[in-house]
Amino acid sequence: MSETQTRPAPTGRPLLLMRDIRKEFPGVRALDGVSLSVGHGSVHALMGENGAGKSTLMKVLSGVHPAGSYDGEILVDGDPCAFAGVADSERAGIAIIHQELALVPQLSVGENIFLGHERARRGVVDWGATHAEARALLRRVGLDEAPTTPVSALSVGAQQLVEIAKALAKRVRLLILDEPTSALTEVESDRLLDLLLGLRDEGVTCILISHKLGEVVRVSDEITILRDGRAVETLAVERGEDGTPSVDEDRIIRGMVGRDLDQRYPERVGEIGGTRFEVRDWTVAHPTQPGRLMVDGVGLTVRRGEVVGLAGLMGAGRTEFAMNLFGRSYGRRVRGSLTKDGEELDTGTVAAAIRGGVAYVPEDRKTLGLILDDDIRHNTTMAALDRVSSRGVLDPGLEAVEAARMSERMRVRSHGTTQAVRTLSGGNQQKVVLGKWLFTRPELLILDEPTRGIDVGAKYEIYLIVRRLAAEGACVLFISSELPELLGMCDRILTLCEGRITGEVPGEEADQETLMRLMTRTGDQDRTDPRSPR
Structure with missing residues (x-):
């Protein structure tokens, strides 16, 4: 210490x-x-x-x-x-750094640090002073970046340090x-x-x-x-x-x-059945960099009633794999197949994936999961409008009933389903996202960082929902950066590094040290797109 x-x-x-x-x-x-x-x-x-x-x-x-x-x-x-x-x-x-960073991606680090209180002489920006002071502030926060670097080129962690440097520039x-x-x-x-x-x-x-x-x-x-x-x-x-x-x-x-949580994770109930979904040789190329593979030959199975964890460091390809599997929402699929009960399943579009019984809860609920200015009711039903429609026409009464039923099931704390989602707490927003995809009646539910930014009580409620889904026979692919969460929730855990599966450990045999070792294991295989010129 x-x-x-x-x-x-x-x-x-x-x-x-x-x-x-x-x-x-x-x-x-x-x-x-x-x-x-x-x-x-x-x-x-x-x-x-x-x-x-x-x-x-x-x-x-x-x-x-x-x-x-x-x-x-x-x-x-x-x-x-x-x-x-x-x-x-x-x-x-006094300076506040919000969870959603207030930086302008197109501007440089130095420009962001002094945005609104520019270093200027006679109304003209003094770039020498700007860059000199920015370099001193960056050294103070331990960030080895040039003041001229665009913020868009930085990792989220580096952007947090820029935000702190920006606050220090105001003599916080x-x-x-x-x-x-x-x-x-x-x-x-x-x-x-x-x-x-x-x-x-x-x-x-x-x-x-x-x-x-x-x-x-x-x-x-x-x-x-x-x-x-x-x-x-x-x-x-x-x-x-x-x-x-x-x-x-x-x-x-x-x-x-206001009480003790004797267990952080609920106990498993129900039995695990046979293999329901199988992914073979799933390979995904970067959307803008030809020849760069983000996912390289991933294969996995998920059994009926099973929660399978996917562990990996940032950049390992977990989210890229999940988003491409769900309607090609990221990158370009090079090859690979997904089967359900032994028959190949088409997930080439989001609509096709939903029809096939696949649902994806994204890690960024505010950008990818919700329409923040809309209400709970519409956010809940938007992915399965056919369930609240008659002959192609939306039934508002049925929509209100179904949204209220799902909101109650998710234990969303609100004034009613007409409340705007942006006014909810982070945990309740996450419950709305989860309810939205459960409303599609998925057979394979992919959860990407499902408890990020929510409190321990709301986490436990989400864990209970996941356990209940598994007990009802659903298949769950659980992606998380928190190793204790994976250890507490998953029946099996697969590790990913540089786009490849590097290990598989039964849940009862896994520990953090083993997972971390597998998550940092790399190979020397060729990582180029086989369709790209050599």
């Missing part, structure tokens, strides 16, 4: 004090008298189930919800603050990070967390929202738990001489859900 990780929590007058914050939206009270105190030079975690009010509280603090739209008081360094917008909070040294005193590691690899997450600890020791206070309990325990000085719009407790994290924290994951879970 590093010296920064064993540092005791700061004391003295808090940098931030929020008193009795109340915020309402039409029909719902999002914050109900929340108070929060954050000390100077600390990492303070905000925990809670989806919809508990974490992001809303931080939007109040950062001016996204301006003064006058909420009740309560905010004090920064003892001074009352009423932010009319984000610009006001930034002038007070309080940095708010909302799910900063949800789309990062394990290595990228570790680097980001180490950076937060370094910034803390430089005097920058951080508020961290995360559903990854291990991360929170590792870096936090204090943890405030929200439940149903109220702050229920704040836990001080003390560390022993060996670095062991005084707060563990089970203690946090108990505070979040």
Whole structure:
């Protein structure tokens, strides 16, 4: 354990004090008298189930919800603050990095860092100063990239570091990070967390929202738990001489859900039958780079009632395989076949895949899974309109009944199926996506990062749904970056590296070390497209 990780929590007058914050939206009270105190030079975690009010509280603090739209008081360094917008909070040294990054892909790293507060002389951008200051900030966050590099060329992890550099350029005193590691690899997450600890020791206070309990325990000085719009407790994290924290994951879970979760994963029920689906030699070329194979000869089987895991590091080809299998939604299929009950199945279009009993829940629910401005009802039924239509004409009454039934089955927390999906919490949005594809009555359900960015309680509910589907005889292909999740949910786990299957382990025999070894195994086979010129 590093010296920064064993540092005791700061004391003295808090940098931030929020008193009795109340915020309402039409029909719902999002914050109900929340108070929060954050000390100077600390990492303070905000925990809670989806919809508990974490992001809303931080939007109040950062001016996204301006003064006058909420009740309560905010004090920064003892001074009352009423932010009319984000610009006001930034002038007070507060910056927020949202889960959806606010970068312009077409602009360079340096341009993004100083966007809105450009380094200029007499109204003309001073590129020398821009690049010099950007280089210094990039060194500070540990990113080895030129300021002229387009943001679109960076990984998600590198873009997170650019966002932090952008905040530091504004002389931030309080940095708010909302799910900063949800789309990062394990290595990228570790680097980001180490950076937060370094910034803390430089005097920058951080508020961290995360559903990854291990991360929170590792870096936090204090943890405030929200439940149903109220702050229920704040836990001080003390560390022993060996670095062991005084707060563990089970203690946090108990505070979040109001009860103990004796098991993180539900027990298997039902029997596994014979092989239902089989993929042979599935090979996919990159959509814009001729000759580059993203998936190379993948073969696998899924039995009736079985949950098969697919593990791999970022870039291994998991999502590319799933999306191409489901209606050629990514890249170009070079070769391969999919059979159901021994007969070849056409999945050449999304419509054909759905007719064949295949459904795909994408990893990016907001971009690929939902129409955010539309309501729960339409999002639920859009993939199977024939089930709520008569002679090609939509039956609104039947649609409302079926959407309500599926919403109840998924335990979506809402004011009704006419509520816009964008107003739901992340966990409830994920349940709507899952319900949308379950409404198609799939026989093979492909889940791509189905619990990304949602809390432990909502995760468990999704795990129960998956287990129930398997018990009813459905086949499930479960893709996840979280190895404990795969170990807890899957009957078999296949590993993928550089587009190839590198191993297969029965669920009861698998462990993280074995999976990681297989996930990093590479071969020397030719990876070029056999249809491309040599």
